[in-house]
Amino acid sequence: MLYSKYEWRIHPAESSITDRLAQDLSLSPIVASLMASRGIQSAEDGHRFLHGTFELTHDPYLMQGMQEAVPRIRKALEDREHILIYGDYDADGVSSTSLMIHLMRHLGASYDIYIPHRSNEGYGLHNHALDWAHQQGVSLVITVDTGISAVEQIAYANSLGIDVIVTDHHEPPETLPEAYALINPKLPTCPYPFKGLAGVGVAYKLAQALVGEPPEEWLQIVSIGTIADLMPLTGENRVLVKHGIESMRNTRYEGIRCLLEVSGVHVEQVTAVNVAFSMAPRINASGRLDHAGRAVTLLTTEHREEAERLAWELDGLNKERQQVVETIVEEALGMVQTRWGGREIPPVIVLAGEGWNVGVVGIVASKILERFYRPVVILGIDPDTGNCKGSARSIPGFDIYAALHSCRDVMDHFGGHHSAAGMSLQRDRLEEFERGLHVYAEEALDAEHLIAVCDADLEASMSEISVPVLEQIEQLGPFGMANAVPKIVFRDVVIKDVRKIGKEGKHLKLRIQQKRDVMDAISFGWGHLADILPVGTVVDVLGELSVNEWNGSRKVQLMVQDIRASYQQVFDYRGIQEPLKEIQRWRADLEPHLRCPAARSAVVYAKDSHPEIKTQLYD
The missing domain is CATH 3.10.310.30 (Diaminopimelate Epimerase; Chain A, domain 1)
Known part of the structure; x- marks a missing residue:
């Protein structure tokens, strides 16, 4: 018996709502059900969800602190004051800083930027950076994606005669800094209707207040930070990111184009998922292993040659980051074993x-x-x-x-x-x-909090899925936090082909069949399951649907997130020279799928086999 890694919880929508949405919006039943499971109950709500534009966003002046910040920045522009943009080193901070650079250029400001080094300085506003700013003649600091907790540092800036405008989205502390203006939708006294903006989203609202209608291409930068910082893609964020992704498909930003190309993403087909899993890790790698300024330069350069060089550098840093992570994970898992063992x-x-x-x-x-x-x-x-x-x-x-x-x-x-x-x-x-x-x-x-759960949208049959249905599902994007890629369960499918793919066979490729319908399926990182899923095995699978394009042909493909076989499996290790070692490896690989102690998988062994085998399997 192969247990699922997660407990599957399916949340089917009410059939009456699904039927009404399908009829009123001319949608397939599958897509109507997915919309209903996202809380959409009327055709009006559905049309707004699918086609909503900037009327769903809010007046930036509803944000507390904006009335004070905008006149102060305009005064700085008129008086040619030197402004410092102070950012953070993660992808949201990089995006926020990059957006402010575009804003400063647009306004013709005298400005500089400062992002602390993650390892050498750490997060937040630092007094030594303020000293440097003072020496450069800075009289106004605008923080992005940071500053809401910088009580002592902003007091120090005030003592230097530097005004500080904080734009942030992190949880505010009990004691707030005495800044010239605090702009954060999460402030308890802030009436702004949408609280889920990323740091770059807050910076964008400041840009809106200053210039009215910012260039649409700035939303490309907003999209990167919002997606990378795992902000909910609902409400205002959904509108900003949706338009940002659409603009990105025709981007004029050399850095974004080169970063997508290095990531293997076709620019004209970019999605929010590509941003999350291809662009964001490379941007973050800059601040993790080097200095985030390199990523800021990439997102703001106007030169193709420089953009190509920086994109490849970030790609190299990301590969290095992956190796560093793998090493630390192994050490951390060793610590868990040492500290707690079987306890x-x-x-x-x-x-x-x-x-x-x-x-x-x-x-x-x-x-x-x-x-x-x-x-x-x-x-x-x-x-x-x-x-x-x-x-x-x-x-x-x-x-x-x-x-x-x-x-x-x-x-x-x-x-x-x-x-x-x-x-x-x-x-x-x-x-x-x-x-x-x-x-x-x-x-x-x-106890219920510690149960690994995977929420699925619905259970379907393979006959209900087609490329046109997937094209309708794509209209529900952009997908991300709070608007996840739909997860669908298919039950009682038969494995028609199974093999390991990728470097060292780490990934699993299946061909599955349900009645007369056949579908390709891939599961990343689960190549070891090929050893226990022979052809003919009947399984249930949970996954995300995608379209696989090859040589002009478009086919439905399932990206498997979890899998289970609901009957006992028997494996014969007779004749293997070191069966105990093999079974220990087997158990280590399959540990997430053996979470039920009452029904471990069995093994056939001869009378003279090692008695330890029994202990290893059933302890």
Whole structure:
């Protein structure tokens, strides 16, 4: 029996709503059901969802602080003051900074930019950077994607005679900085209707307030930061990103075009998914392993040659980043085994290692979370100073920002969202920090929170799926957070062909059949399952649909997210010289699919086989 990695929860829509949407909007039943599952209940709502434009966005002056910020910036422009744009090193910060560069150029401003180095300086506004700005004659600092927690630093800027306008979207602390203006939709007193803007989205609202109707191509930059920072693609974000992606398909930005080409994406066919999995990692790699300024230059250069060079450099950094992540993940998994072995893993996993690159600890945290389905904190320790910098990733139902807030006295600094956060603290407080998170988690986490769940939109038969239906599904995009790529379950499909593909056979390619319908399917990273899914195996699969284009032919393809076989499987290892070693490898590969201790897969062995085999399988 091959268990699914996740518990599948299917959320079918009401048939009456589905039927009405299908008829009124001329949609297939599948697409109408997907719309209904996204909360759309009327043809009017459906038309707005499919075709909504800028009437669904909001007046930037509804945002608190805008009335103060705009006149101050206009005065700086009139008086030729030197302005500093202060950003962050992640993809949202890079996008925000890049957008402000386009704005400053448009306004003819005298400006400079500053992005701190992730490893050498860390997140946020820094006094030494303000000293440098003061020496350069800066009298106005505009922060993007940062600053809402910089109480002491902004007080220092004020003492230097520098005004600070903060644009940010992170959770505001209890004590706010005394800036010239604070622009953040999450401020408790801010009446702005949409709270889910990325840092680049807030910067764009400032640009709107200053120039009225910004060039549409600026939305390309907004799209990158919004998608990369995992902001919900609903409401205003959906409109901004949708128009940004459409503009990107005809981009005049040399950096965006080159980055897409290096990523293997056809520019005219780019989607939000391409931005998330191809562009964003390469942009983030700049700030993780080098300095984010390289990515900013890429997004703002007007020269093709420079754009090509920088795009290839970011691609190389991303490959290096992948190797660094793989090494740290292996070390982190070893720590889990050493610390807890066969014992129960705690509700929050906290791991710290000397020399771990702090630029990638967030990615490592995500991978450890995926393995154990627990909130995870990964920290890199500076062996010389004892300073620890880390990132946290959380599961649905557990607010990691609130958890960190409960331990605020232990840390030097922290910030973030309910699902992801960053922090710094001293090495000698790690144990206290870990205990505090465990205490908070014991109260906040229930057993049901620790069940790995995959939400599926609907169950369908393969006969209902076709290329025209997929083309209608694509109209529901852009896909991302809060508007996920539809996940569909197909039951009782027969494996007609199975093989490993890719480097070292890491990926799985299947050909599956249901009655007379046949479909190709691919699962990345699950090549090991080819050993236990012989031709003829009947399985249930959960996945995302896509169109595979080859030599002018377009066919439906399933990107498998999970798979299960609902009957006992028997494997014969007689004749293998080292059966115990083989079975240990087998179990290590299949651990996520053996989550039910009551019904492990069986093995046939002869009388003189190793007794340890039985222990290994049924312990």
